Amino acid sequence: MKIPEICLSRLPVYLNYLRTVRTEYISSREIAKALGYGEVLVRKDLAYTPAEGKPRRGYSVEELKKAIEEKLTCGNLKRAAVLGAGGLGRALLAYGGFSRYGIEVVAAYDIDPLKTGAEIAGKPVIAESAMRESLEQLGVSLIMLCVPASAAREAAASLEGTPVKAILNFAPAQVSAEGITVRNLDVAANLAVLASMI
Amino acid sequence: MKIPEICLSRLPVYLNYLRTVRTEYISSREIAKALGYGEVLVRKDLAYTPAEGKPRRGYSVEELKKAIEEKLTCGNLKRAAVLGAGGLGRALLAYGGFSRYGIEVVAAYDIDPLKTGAEIAGKPVIAESAMRESLEQLGVSLIMLCVPASAAREAAASLEGTPVKAILNFAPAQVSAEGITVRNLDVAANLAVLASMI
Known part of the structure; x- marks a missing residue:
């Protein structure tokens, strides 16, 4: 069953919440209340996972977590x-939180010879000139794009024809690449949206 | 005019795009096409800003950028x-991209005495024990929460009764604090959503 992107985006929210739950069972109503969602929405979202609620008991918290992770x-x-491999890139390389989603961060690429050749958190920083070959060898399908905005378009385009299928773009610039899905994550823009709400 | 959060979230997208535009004028149709939005949506979003399009010419790119920034x-x-002040916190402290949204990042707080007392990118890392007083003195209204997930709830709660009005939460945990708006930015979850789309 193909899950719409908007529902997909909520799955990590459920997962993070369920990780804080200390009971054995939980109902869709309880989940809805805790997260401020409608109950119908919660039930529809969770129907995209293999989890099944039991009448009067609700979902097994453990099963539901596994189902969402799956x-x-x-x-x-x-x-x-x-x-x-600037500040943000290095922080992402060292961050351990990707493994619980079945994602392994294996390397960084940079154009700056002062940065390449070193290891960060046990992962190599490789010269951009060797990137295409390395992406093939390592079988990398996801890129977190952390270059400056001025270099973002060109960097994204350089990923065309590699095994990369998706880019999480942290640069405050619109990027695109043939055959590659792009999702933007502009931290400053997120903070600006929040700032203008208060 | 109160702008809905969903429209607000798109304003940085327009802004980033407009920064790449080299013409003097642009129509809502051109913006819509470039961003993959509907034209009606673009017109509605931009109507929340003080910018006014001119018949047959569209928006002045410079005016529209200023209007969105405003x-x-x-x-x-x-x-x-x-x-x-871990890896991500330090990266955010050093990042220069907030100023174009009228946001100044002035300090970091950490519980670890090995991290406090130092400066990162010219900004002080202050002991968490001195945080409440410092938030008052500096007039900080926004917090980027970069503590580990296990510490996130307590850290958010410790901001109650301070000048802080909003939290951008990077920790993979649900947090809440009385009188404070929370927006979640779980990087791993964003990558996971993207990974499951490819």
């Missing part, structure tokens, strides 16, 4: 890399 | 700080 990882381990 | 910053400079 839906999110599709059972396959995927390999990711960072393009641009 | 809407996003509300004309006020806001002060932000980082709570949790």
Whole structure:
């Protein structure tokens, strides 16, 4: 069953919440209340996972967590890399939170010879000139794009024709690449939206 | 005019796109096409800003950029700080991209005495024990929460009764604090959503 992107985006929210739940069972009503969602929405979202609620008891918290994780990882381990080993890139390379989604961050690429050759958190920083070959060798399908905005378009285009299928773009610039899905994550823009709400 | 959060979230997308435009004028149709939005949606979104399109010419790109920036910053400079000076916190402290939204990142707070007392990118890392007083002194209204998931709830709660009005939560945990708006930005979850789309 193909899950719409908007529902998919909520699955990690359920997962993070369920990780804080200390009971054995939970109802869709309780989940809805805790997260501020409608109950119907919760039931529809969770119907995209293999989890099944039991009448009067609701979902087994453990089963539901596994079901959501399964839906999110599709059972396959995927390999990711960072393009641009500046402050954010290095922080992402060292961050351990990707593994619970079945994602392994395996390398970083950078154009700056002062940065390449070193290891961060046990992962190599590789010269951009060797990137295409390395992406093939490592089987990287996901890129976290952390280059400056001025370099983002060109960097994204350089991923065309590699095994990369998706880019999480942290640069405050619109990027696109043939045959590659792009999702934007502009941290400053997120903070600006929040700032203008208060 | 109160702008819905969903429209607000798109304003940085327009802004980033407009920064790449080299013509003097642009129509809502051209913007819609470039961003993959509907034309009606674009017109409605932009109607929340003070910008006015001219018949047959469209919007002045410069005026539209200023109008969106004005809407996003509300004309006020806001002060932000980082709570949790680990890899991500340090990267955010050093990142220069907030100023174009009228946000100044002024300090970081951390519980670890090995991290406090130092400066990162010219900004002090202050002991969490001195945080409440410091938030008052500096007039910080925005917090980027970068502590580990296990510490996130307590850290958010510790901001109650301070000048902080909003939290951008990077920790993979649900947090809440009385009188404070929370927006979640779970990087791993965003990558997981993208990974499950490919």
